[in-house]
Amino acid sequence: MNLTNSIINYRRYLKRRNLARYTIRNYLNNLELFLAWLKVPLEQATHQDVSAYTEFLLERRKHPKTINCQLSTIRSFYDFLHYEEGVPVENPARKGCSLRLPKPLPRYLKDEEVERLFARIKNPRDRAMFMLMLRCGLRVAEVAALTIDAIDQNRRKIFVQSGKGCKDRVVYLSSDALRALTGYLKVRPASSSKHVLLVGKGSYRGKPISVRGIQKRIEYYRKKIGITASCHHLRHTMATQMLNADADLATIQDLLGHSKITTTQRYCKVSNIKVERDYNKAMELVMRKNSLSTNVGGH
Numbered sequence: 001m002n003l004t005n006s007i008i009n010y011r012r013y014l015k016r017r018n019l020a021r022y023t024i025r026n027y028l029n030n031l032e033l034f035l036a037w038l039k040v041p042l043e044q045a046t047h048q049d050v051s052a053y054t055e056f057l058l059e060r061r062k063h064p065k066t067i068n069c070q071l072s073t074i075r076s077f078y079d080f081l082h083y084e085e086g087v088p089v090e091n092p093a094r095k096g097c098s099l100r101l102p103k104p105l106p107r108y109l110k111d112e113e114v115e116r117l118f119a120r121i122k123n124p125r126d127r128a129m130f131m132l133m134l135r136c137g138l139r140v141a142e143v144a145a146l147t148i149d150a151i152d153q154n155r156r157k158i159f160v161q162s163g164k165g166c167k168d169r170v171v172y173l174s175s176d177a178l179r180a181l182t183g184y185l186k187v188r189p190a191s192s193s194k195h196v197l198l199v200g201k202g203s204y205r206g207k208p209i210s211v212r213g214i215q216k217r218i219e220y221y222r223k224k225i226g227i228t229a230s231c232h233h234l235r236h237t238m239a240t241q242m243l244n245a246d247a248d249l250a251t252i253q254d255l256l257g258h259s260k261i262t263t264t265q266r267y268c269k270v271s272n273i274k275v276e277r278d279y280n281k282a283m284e285l286v287m288r289k290n291s292l293s294t295n296v297g298g299h
Helices: 003-016 021-037 047-059 064-083 110-122 124-136 140-145 173-186 212-223 232-242 249-257 263-267 273-289
Strands: 157-160 169-174
Touching: 003 021, 003 064, 021 047, 021 064, 021 212, 047 064, 110 124, 110 212, 124 140, 124 173, 124 212, 140 212, 140 232, 169 249, 212 232, 232 249, 232 263, 232 273, 249 263
Parallel strands: none
Antiparallel strands: 157 169
């Protein structure tokens, strides 16, 4: 088996699946790390080798989520060799070999934290991009990739192209998000770029701001006001606020671009206001039908 040709063909296979460019890069990087560690020919690797590799990664203090991504890459590559290339090889990365991951509840900002954060943000561009996360539920990569022609200001809609999983969706602009966006567009640097959010100064002025550039801005503001906040926290905050306002779970799923409703359901566990309101409402009905509420202390 020609390993170099197989890797080239694997890259083509990933591109045919229409995976994002950075996803393909991560797959290939993960594969390169495994092949550099592997002491036997690729086709001779066993489940024990994969287990030893997992131990190696744990010893290097790699996060369990990172390790599972590595194992997923190995499994995918061996499946490719078997089903696409016709190589008679057994997949050493068995299903079920992944590490168990904790499932922390989504972190969201309290109302007073949101107010403190946006009170500090005076830069029109920064205010616009963080409003797109807080009010529209956009991911940081979706904000960075947003183009002028994807915005319909009259209908207050944004067409999100090739979001996570290469899925398109439509989100809507609240009044304050629309004001922030139009406010920035009035002072946006002149540029031939179709991207909405641009670097405002320095040698890269007029170039699209990167995902890391956006993340650095939220890190700057959170340090200034002393709160724990990230781009994804703003997205979580939008979902939690909508749930507390009695928005339908399926609506929130559609706006966030979740593939599975179970992902969206995680917000139910942190939406304490709605839980408390539903509990009190239900108990009022229970107590009306139950004489215990009027006979407490009676004999």
